[in-house]
Amino acid sequence: MKKIYKALNIISNNSHLFKCPVCGSKMSILDSPTLACDNKHSFDLARQGYINMLLKSNKTKYDRDMLKSRSIIAKSGFFDPMLQEICDLIVKKAGFENTQAKFILDAGCGGGSHLSRILTTLKAESDISLQGVGIDISKGGISIAARDYEGIIWCVADLANLPFNDKQFNVVLNILSPASYTEFSRILKDSGILIKVVPGKDYLIQLRNIFYDRTDKKSYSNEQVIHLFTQNFNMIEHKMCSYNVALNEISLRHLLNMTPLTWNVEKEKLEKAIEMGIREVTADFHIIIGKKF
Numbered sequence: 001m002k003k004i005y006k007a008l009n010i011i012s013n014n015s016h017l018f019k020c021p022v023c024g025s026k027m028s029i030l031d032s033p034t035l036a037c038d039n040k041h042s043f044d045l046a047r048q049g050y051i052n053m054l055l056k057s058n059k060t061k062y063d064r065d066m067l068k069s070r071s072i073i074a075k076s077g078f079f080d081p082m083l084q085e086i087c088d089l090i091v092k093k094a095g096f097e098n099t100q101a102k103f104i105l106d107a108g109c110g111g112g113s114h115l116s117r118i119l120t121t122l123k124a125e126s127d128i129s130l131q132g133v134g135i136d137i138s139k140g141g142i143s144i145a146a147r148d149y150e151g152i153i154w155c156v157a158d159l160a161n162l163p164f165n166d167k168q169f170n171v172v173l174n175i176l177s178p179a180s181y182t183e184f185s186r187i188l189k190d191s192g193i194l195i196k197v198v199p200g201k202d203y204l205i206q207l208r209n210i211f212y213d214r215t216d217k218k219s220y221s222n223e224q225v226i227h228l229f230t231q232n233f234n235m236i237e238h239k240m241c242s243y244n245v246a247l248n249e250i251s252l253r254h255l256l257n258m259t260p261l262t263w264n265v266e267k268e269k270l271e272k273a274i275e276m277g278i279r280e281v282t283a284d285f286h287i288i289i290g291k292k293f
Ligand SMILES: C[S@@+](CC[C@H](N)C(=O)[O-])C[C@H]1O[C@@H](n2cnc3c(N)ncnc32)[C@H](O)[C@@H]1O
Pocket: 060, 062, 067, 070, 107, 108, 109, 110, 111, 114, 135, 136, 137, 138, 141, 157, 158, 159, 160, 175, 176, 177, 178
């Protein structure tokens, strides 16, 4: 079956999740591969198997090239210990005690590899039915996700105006991406959990030491981000996850291409970093979990 029809099937089976991002009314699938609301605002499915529900096109620095490198780095296992920690925390904290289907949203999912990996791990550990939904504002990122992973609803959307009804999701993931706490709180079930990942102070410190030596960007703190989280959600867990990852020259190039840390760095400095032959970097994350107040 063509990707677009597989995506149509999954969206059709889960159309209760969606609300119109224009007028807020209920949505359903029309015969043509389109999701439309009662007021006739309609959104076509792309033949690659995703739906674009963004109201105006946006220019983002998170383009296909960057998110492709991110996806390659993710597939190499760079994020695996952090993702395993997230799976363990979901099992402990999400309270999946009954057998009803559970819904997991990844808000700011990029190329989709984290969500796919988390769902695969959770499905191997339990027979609860899980439906994943990944949204990102980058069409490039979502098209990579739809190309690589089937069985998940992939949607181009703004996390500040989520096209979903209230209280639909058991878990919202927000990994290294901006947050909209009002929207996360609205779409989470009362018993649901929000899992946010933010970089720790040693995240990619080897790159920071090269690019930001003697500037205020050399050291890094996410205290304010965590403080904002605690003002919007009741924090029930705060874990650190740190480890070192080995690199070769190809993975170093993809790492430099995937991180916003290099956005304002001149080309010569990037080449210098490659010549220096960095062979190990530190991954350092805060994993914070919150429930609705
Ligand atoms: C650093 S990337 C992280 C992507 C992915 N979670 C990961 O860890 O590889 C940040 C992501 O947030 C997305 N993003 C930024 N603003 C957004 C918004 N308003 N709505 C949805 N996604 C957004 C970007 O397009 C990008 O994919």
